[in-house]
Every structure is written in structure tokens, then in C-alpha cells.
Amino acid sequence: MKAVVSMRRPDAHFDSATSVTVVPDSAILRTGRPWFIPPFAPEWRLETVLALRISRLGHCIGAKFAGRYFDAITIGVMPRPVPHDTANGLLDAFDGAFITGDWMPLPADKNIEVSTPTANVSLGPQLDLAPAIIERFSEFATMKMGDIIGLCTFAPMDNPPLDTHWEGGINGTTLLSFNIK
Secondary structure, X not given: OOEEEEOOOOOOOOOOOOOEEEEOHHHEEEOOOOEOOOOOOOEEEEEEEEEEXXXXXXXXXXXXXXXXXXXXXXXXXXXXXXXXXXXXXXXXOOOOOEEEOOOEEOOOOOOOEEEOOOOEEEOOXXXXXXXXXXXXXXXHOOEOOOOEEEEEEEEEEEOOOOOEEEEEEEOOXXXXXXXXO
């Protein structure tokens, strides 16, 4: 299970120039586990990610059919060193490079209200962009069951102090909770 994340803000358009990050399965941390601040960077930024779970195998998935390929939603956190050198791929592969929450069914009305320690954000139309994002990502890599697709990043937390508790959720349901060590 890999995570493929569109590094765009919720109000930005998604296109072929949008920056993308791929996080290997060995770098993904589950909710409830502590995130240890790596020693190789003096400052960190925790980006919240709206994420979908891929539910079936597919490659070169057309946008018309992409809705058949995801079945759940959650939030995640991508810790990023500051400054983040995008040329160094190892900065997206360290242990804990993506922290994922518990999964919940897709909201029937597509209304998404996310709460994080730094903000409460309404992300209503983001699910409408999922087909185009999945279509683009699947051109380059096979989407497998359990893969994570990050639709956008938002609500950053800069330089979290040690022993901070990070908790967030969607539509009033807590999905992600971890301590920063």
C-alpha cells in the first residue's frame, strides 16, 4: 500500500503540473502510534491531507470509471522538513513520512468538514476532483487495493513541540490521533 499525494491546496486547480509525492508503504504510520521527530531537519511542518482508499486493482483508469475505485475517506498527516528539498526523494520515504487515520464511508452528500488542531476546514467539492486525480495517477502506476490517494493538503502545523497531541477528523468523527515525540 503506497500513498500518492497531490501537493495542492484545496482552492487550487489540479493539472499535470501539480506537484505529487509518492510515499512507500514502509514509511506509512497508522493512527495511535507516536510520530518521532526525525533528527535530520531542524524544523518541521505537518500538512493535513484529505485521502481516499483504493478498493480495487486498476491501471490507466478513466475519469468516467474512477468512482468505482475508491470506497472510503480519511485524513492523514505528511510531516515535511523545512525547507523541503523536492529533489531529495528520501524526504518522502523516512519512517513516518505519512500518518494515516482510520477509514470511514464516503459521505452521501459529499459534504466534508475537517477538524484539525490548527483549523476547521470545509472541503465540500474535493470529492468531485477525485476522478481526474485518480485518472492522472493511474497513468503512471497501478493502483492496488489499500493504496492511498491524497486529494489535497491544508491546515499546516509549523514546528510542533515535543509531547504535542495531534487529533483530527471528518464530519465530527475523530479519525486520526497521535502524539509527537
